[in-house]
Amino acid sequence: MAKLRLGGVWVEFEHQDDDVLLRGDDVSETSAALSRVGVSARGLRSLRPRMQRATLDNRDAAMTRLRAAGVMVHHIYRMRGEPACEFLIGERLFLTCKTGAGLQRIVNECHLQVLRDYGRNQVLASVTSETGCNVLKLAMQLQEEHVHEVIDCEPDFYRELKRFAPFIPADPLFTQQWHLHAPEDGVELLAGADIGATAAWALSRGSRDVVICVADDGCDLTHPDFSGEGKVRGSINVIPGPNGQLRYEANVSPRGNDYHGTPCTGVAIAEINGQGTVGVAPGCSLLAVRFPLNLSDSQMAALFERISLQADVVSCSWGYPPTNAPMSSHLKQTIARLAVTGGRRGRGLVFCVAAGNNNAPLHDPTNTTAYRFRDEASWHQYSGPIDRWIATHPDVIVVSGCTSLKKRSAFSSWGKEVTVCAPTDNWDDQEITAVRGRGVVTTDNEQAGAGFSPGIYTSAFGGTSSATPTVAGVCGLMLSANPELSARKVKSLLQQTADKSLDLVSETPVNSDGRFTNGHSLWFGAGKVRADLAVAAALASNTLQATTLTGQGTASKIPLRPQALVTSVNCPNNGTIQQLRVEVSLSHPRPRDVEIALQVPDGRQVILFNAGTSTGQPPAVFGTHNVPALQALLGAGVKGKYSLLLSDRQAGGRGKLTRWQLDVVISMPPPGPAAPQKKTTSARKSARAGETSKRGDSAIAKPKVTKTKTVSKQKSKTRRAKRT
Numbered sequence: 001m002a003k004l005r006l007g008g009v010w011v012e013f014e015h016q017d018d019d020v021l022l023r024g025d026d027v028s029e030t031s032a033a034l035s036r037v038g039v040s041a042r043g044l045r046s047l048r049p050r051m052q053r054a055t056l057d058n059r060d061a062a063m064t065r066l067r068a069a070g071v072m073v074h075h076i077y078r079m080r081g082e083p084a085c086e087f088l089i090g091e092r093l094f095l096t097c098k099t100g101a102g103l104q105r106i107v108n109e110c111h112l113q114v115l116r117d118y119g120r121n122q123v124l125a126s127v128t129s130e131t132g133c134n135v136l137k138l139a140m141q142l143q144e145e146h147v148h149e150v151i152d153c154e155p156d157f158y159r160e161l162k163r164f165a166p167f168i169p170a171d172p173l174f175t176q177q178w179h180l181h182a183p184e185d186g187v188e189l190l191a192g193a194d195i196g197a198t199a200a201w202a203l204s205r206g207s208r209d210v211v212i213c214v215a216d217d218g219c220d221l222t223h224p225d226f227s228g229e230g231k232v233r234g235s236i237n238v239i240p241g242p243n244g245q246l247r248y249e250a251n252v253s254p255r256g257n258d259y260h261g262t263p264c265t266g267v268a269i270a271e272i273n274g275q276g277t278v279g280v281a282p283g284c285s286l287l288a289v290r291f292p293l294n295l296s297d298s299q300m301a302a303l304f305e306r307i308s309l310q311a312d313v314v315s316c317s318w319g320y321p322p323t324n325a326p327m328s329s330h331l332k333q334t335i336a337r338l339a340v341t342g343g344r345r346g347r348g349l350v351f352c353v354a355a356g357n358n359n360a361p362l363h364d365p366t367n368t369t370a371y372r373f374r375d376e377a378s379w380h381q382y383s384g385p386i387d388r389w390i391a392t393h394p395d396v397i398v399v400s401g402c403t404s405l406k407k408r409s410a411f412s413s414w415g416k417e418v419t420v421c422a423p424t425d426n427w428d429d430q431e432i433t434a435v436r437g438r439g440v441v442t443t444d445n446e447q448a449g450a451g452f453s454p455g456i457y458t459s460a461f462g463g464t465s466s467a468t469p470t471v472a473g474v475c476g477l478m479l480s481a482n483p484e485l486s487a488r489k490v491k492s493l494l495q496q497t498a499d500k501s502l503d504l505v506s507e508t509p510v511n512s513d514g515r516f517t518n519g520h521s522l523w524f525g526a527g528k529v530r531a532d533l534a535v536a537a538a539l540a541s542n543t544l545q546a547t548t549l550t551g552q553g554t555a556s557k558i559p560l561r562p563q564a565l566v567t568s569v570n571c572p573n574n575g576t577i578q579q580l581r582v583e584v585s586l587s588h589p590r591p592r593d594v595e596i597a598l599q600v601p602d603g604r605q606v607i608l609f610n611a612g613t614s615t616g617q618p619p620a621v622f623g624t625h626n627v628p629a630l631q632a633l634l635g636a637g638v639k640g641k642y643s644l645l646l647s648d649r650q651a652g653g654r655g656k657l658t659r660w661q662l663d664v665v666i667s668m669p670p671p672g673p674a675a676p677q678k679k680t681t682s683a684r685k686s687a688r689a690g691e692t693s694k695r696g697d698s699a700i701a702k703p704k705v706t707k708t709k710t711v712s713k714q715k716s717k718t719r720r721a722k723r724t
Helices: 027-037 059-068 100-109 135-145 197-201 261-269 297-310 329-341 463-481 487-496 531-540 628-633 681-692 717-722
Strands: 002-006 009-022 041-048 051-056 073-079 092-097 113-119 122-126 150-155 211-216 232-240 246-249 285-290 313-316 350-354 371-374 379-382 386-388 397-402 420-423 440-443 457-461 544-552 565-571 576-587 594-599 605-609 621-623 640-648 656-667
Touching: 002 135, 002 150, 009 027, 009 059, 027 041, 027 051, 027 059, 051 059, 059 073, 092 100, 092 135, 100 122, 135 150, 197 531, 211 261, 211 297, 211 463, 232 297, 246 297, 261 285, 261 440, 261 457, 261 463, 285 297, 297 329, 313 463, 329 350, 329 487, 350 463, 350 487, 397 463, 397 487, 420 463, 457 463, 463 487, 463 531, 487 531, 544 565, 565 656, 576 594, 576 628, 605 628, 640 656
Parallel strands: 211 285, 211 313, 232 285, 313 350, 350 397, 397 420
Antiparallel strands: 002 009, 009 051, 009 073, 041 051, 092 122, 092 150, 113 122, 232 246, 371 379, 440 457, 544 656, 565 640, 576 621, 576 656, 594 605, 594 640
8 A cells, every 4th residue: 555645635545456557669569568478468558658558467477577578567556445546657756855955865866867847946857767666656755754855756647537528338339329319410310309318427327226117018137238236126027816916926027929128128227338228227226017918907006006115216108099098096096195105215106107109189088089090909990088097197207209300209199298208219100101210229128039120129119118218217317316306306307307499390190289388388298308407407406415424444353253343433414314335445365254234323233244145255335236124224314323343254353444434315304393284184085095095906907008119110010000
């Protein structure tokens, strides 16, 4: 461990993993030198003239061989515990002494070459082959051993600076995902047709603590874009039982004609992993739900209750075509209650619901217009009253579609119930007009059953089925940025930040006007969802407080259990825990033998790493994503003492704790107690309705629900007829 005063601040340095700096004239010369010595290097690249970076296998032994062969090689240093804060050493250092004579003496003794004299006994100097050490070690030595002569001695560090440009994932299909990032015009594409995802990711890429549920048909959880530690939080396969009861199992794999859930899931949460596509909220976790599209209202209410226990957001890319399907009071009241007090955080489950693909109104009780549409099998025509079930509920977010040319998707349903629109593909539901627009690139489950395209990705997804998980992903980013938001506030901020710069000329006849009146369009709702503005608004309304408490290691070694090393920190803040993570740094030959626990102020103890049952090494950071038991602490009082307890399972005394850190996001208490209020008659009725909702399911079935995805113009008419 190296310690150096830099800019008047003491900084501790450590080696950066296995990466090193090499001093060849260029990459080809350095590569040849490595080959001559027999050293294997990965990721060799040039940083600047005569400086390359590479990863060496068996680093220390490789560096010894290189130096013996005359190849200049240095460690890369970083600030202790901060992998992203790197210091690249060259051959130069700044040296400031109290006197000119002292400066000259050090220059001579250390065999330095003065490159520039700044005056006032300060120079920029270079080490030489006779100096005998690199500039970092020399600076440390001069600061320690010449304190009476040296004022400052600092290496002239190089730094790899970063452009403050939008984050662009390395996933190879991301460049085709125009709905996320469309900075310039292209074929059937206008700049700005996207949702501003890359700018939103500069604020939040999503948190594993936020769970997005995609409730649909099967989902291929083996897809590489759904991999990652803590990515899949749960899976529920719904099986209707006798007397209207529901049974749940975990296997949500696609079966039969399940082609819809996997692409919906990819749109919402596909991981940034360099493998394929990227979702709107790549850092959020997933609850995958597979259910039959013929449940009764009571069964749907029961399913939403179950989802509410495990998710923050639910994406529903299915619904009714033009027909008269009003909700039962029970289902309506259940959604209303869950939208206010449901969800994992108790601040409301965010419902995202597709508007549908039939170019028809969502609600028109006096309708006499004949609307043609397809169901799974054939064409139909309907001219009676229209009420399209949960898409008319005032507490859900209803999503319509817009195109890569910033127009209304020709198939998109419309009405005053639409909250916002989101980018998706374009086609004419009546197969009359040739319309323009790109499809959405996302995950596909061809290898696990029926799919849209050969392989595990498709560019043919769309409909309001794609627009809806897009909005669900934005909601996940907003909650990641500010977990304190209520579901109602999420909906409000989405509307406040939506983009109204959309083309108001429809490519197909539509029986409504798309102009914005009092901020709302029957086609687009409040406008096209803008992830960047919505996440910024979520942050701006954040009343949470983040606190970091650091506990240093002690000289005491980690003892053999049942004894334990106990080290504590105190949190003086009031409020409740909203997020919590623990970072632990150990010095131990076998960290997997160490048992780690956290004790919180109310006396509860959570096992972070159990050496007896856990596999692999303990992670550097513990959070709700990898220690589910920590979720039980959310909402608890934050003030008081937190203790970390460590014991060795095998042979105590071999290692020690060097540092630990507790990061807590706190919801501050309100300024003062609220006066108690009497329940109104309507509130008492609502409470009684909520109690009634828990008594069981009815077996009265609704008409079969259809997926809102009607596939793009690139698919066959046969497939299109099946999924309207």
